[in-house]
Amino acid sequence: MDIFGIKTDSGYYITGNLRADSYRSGSNLTGYIINGGKPQETFHRDWLWVGSEPKEVKKIVRQPNINHRFELVSDSFASSDIPRVMPKHEIMEENEDGYCGWKEEFKHLQSLYEEKSDKQPDILEPIEFTYTTILEVPEIKISEDFNYGGIVSQGDIKHQIIDEIIFPDIVLPNKPSKLTSHQSYNIVRNHIKQNINMDVSKITSDYDFCFTVKKKVILSSPRHIKNEILNARGRSYQKRRYREYYVKEREVEVFEMTYFPKCYSPYTPIRGFTGRNHQDLQKNIDKYLKEIMEIINTPLKDCHYCDGMGVIITET
Incomplete structure (x- = not known):
């Protein structure tokens, strides 16, 4: 058996499946005892963790049950003709079809008995192996909670092609990371x-290809609006009609975006988030989201001294 490991300051990440294929469902070291204990599961299905370099590997071998027998469901049925316990090999036989069933002379007693056996303890079988440390890093950092609304998760993070070629995928959380x-x-x-x-604000465009947010800025004083009402032909009535109302706020665009390569004009393509590693990537995303929401959710009103040439941040 070949075991490969990545040495860290706290222990070793180990695998027997260095280049995991997509058909595997977990580490092939599961079920082994290494250095006297069971390896711990990690965030990566193909890698386990041990506290020290593997020096001893043993395989857990399950032992078959012994003392197969049939015991009476209730001792009250016991008599000279109905024993409390009967060995399985004495009352069962294999027929010509390979099926194991009760012998004819005991079939009338079958409903009175239940099958039982005794378990044997597992044994540890020493395994020959070779161990190779393929990489040494101080630690492997990962953001366990990297999930944004079920839209993007850990598995969606991109890495440099050269890193994906050189390093095992368990180390990639330590490498430069990005999203599209x-x-x-x-x-x-x-x-x-x-x-x-x-x-405070409202979304005025919300599509798969473009998105816009506008701020509601409270006017320094309500603005009187008077609009003429036209007929179905777009002409004035003989006696002109008007609709009058007051406007208390105006709208100012504070955020808009599209994405590359869609680049829906005239919107601005948002840049993909990047980071030195997974944790830094998450930090940059969270920082951006916090800052953009502060801009969007901060209430504003026109300055009454300059009549809207400037705005004032109002108390929330």
């Missing part, structure tokens, strides 16, 4: 929709 422009668009769009204060 489209993935970043979906994260930001979903986050804004879930956290926007509709009393």
